[in-house]
Amino acid sequence: DSGVTQTPKHLITATGQRVTLRCSPRSGDLSVYWYQQSLDQGLQFLIQYYNGEERAKGNILERFSAQQFPDLHSELNLSSLELGDSALYFCASSGRLVGRGEKLFFGSGTQLSVL
């Protein structure tokens, strides 16, 4: 158990809808990362938050947004969903700004299916 909790585990929705994925980091970790894994693809970095502030951005679509709350949990909002958004979404956390020797702890992911 990594200590990172993601809910829900599975989500089935229709095109055009909006969903929210939730992540609770390991106790004490300040950084939260979101990754997307599509079929046969690697983990694509979406966005990172540190102590409530956005720190780094990857290939995140404008239809997607995220935030980190004062209690350090994070939410990833996906709107105007398309079939191609179907993927496994992972949240990861780390203790501070990731530096040399730091590593990420991953949750078990949310499987999103857009029908």
Next chain:
Amino acid sequence: DQQVKQNSPSLSVQEGRISILNCDYTNSMFDYFLWYKKYPAEGPTFLISISSIKDKNEDGRFTVFLNKSAKHLSLHIVPSQPGDSAVYFCAASAKYNFNKFYFGSGTKLNVKP
């Protein structure tokens, strides 16, 4: 643009033999590399890392080798065990933006008893 590539989607090895998983990268600014292991229905878990100041790092049965001139790293598992069957991801980051980790597409290792 895939900056970290794992060109072998799968690998099958006999128990007790060596497993060698390969990873190539294109960004010469990458200076920190990690390997993660992922079982079905679980998130990736950290396995081993290496900094670019080293060319080898060992942890028990797992050794990572880094060839900077070839922009290539490999993970050796000796001896391989059935419990090592999983998907292995390599990842890299650069000192100018070490908050971003670039992951490969993964190699599925099957260790046969």
